[in-house]
Amino acid sequence: MGRSKSLFNVGRSFLAAAAAMAVTPLIANPTPGALPSLREVRAGSASVQVSGSRMDVNQASRQASLDWDNFNVGSSAEVRFNQPDSKS
Structure with a gap:
């Protein structure tokens, strides 16, 4: 149970980081x-x-x-x- 929960957290963190990187060029580069x-x-x-x-x-x-x-x-x-x- 602990391992699948930690994999879920890693996946969720990865998705959050990917979303942030996708939006950053729109914000950072006028x-x-x-x-x-x-x-x-x-x-x-x-x-x-x-x-x-x-x-x-x-x-x-x-x-x-x-x-x-x-x-x-x-x-x-x-x-x-x-x-x-x-x-x-």
């Missing part, structure tokens, strides 16, 4: 030009400018809090954070 999606600036002052596959996040206040819907950056995309000074 399209090459993918950029993050900003939901809102929660505190401080900041703006986002997008040109092609480049995003500039321009922070105008010393402190800012940004809430992102996602932060996926594709292999050919670029995100730059511009802050007022080194203490920001």
Whole structure:
């Protein structure tokens, strides 16, 4: 009884691992030009400018809090954070 139960657990673990590996490429690899999606600036002052596959996040206040819907950056995309000074 113990052996068949352990074989069942191994089979179940294998299926779970296989399912995770099948889904991982869909999650882990954004399209090459993918950029993050900003939901809102929660505190401080900041703006986002997008040109092609480049995003500039321009922070105008010393402190800012940004809430992102996602932060996926594709292999050919670029995100730059511009802050007022080194203490920001």
